[in-house]
Amino acid sequence: MELTTHLGDQQQFVDGDEIQFLLSLGQDAYIYMYYIDAANNITQILPNENQQSNFYTAGYFLTIPEYENHYRFTISKPFGKESIWVLASDKSIFINQAPESIEDIRQRVKRSSETAYGEYV
Structure with missing residues (x-):
């Protein structure tokens, strides 16, 4: 699994920039992105x-x-450190409650995976 933006890796974005993420997979997977x-x-x-x-x-x-979706990721205030987490699993996982932390999500996906699990931050 590889993740980048339409502008490449390690970019600094400024107010008003729109971001698109580009994800490629090396094997079949259920994808969860946060x-x-x-x-x-x-x-x-x-x-x-x-x-x-x-x-x-x-x-x-x-x-x-x-x-074709009607939403965009646009950089705006307040500024600070932000991150994108992508988790991949060989099994579908139903997450029906709001997670307390990204670690909570990570552990749920990892525990539910049978043979394949991956993450990208």
């Missing part, structure tokens, strides 16, 4: 109401958000 803002609030990016299916096959190249 955004952690500067205040440590967690937002689930994938799956979501516009992209409910989160199973992708090896070699698939995923653009997040997809061009």
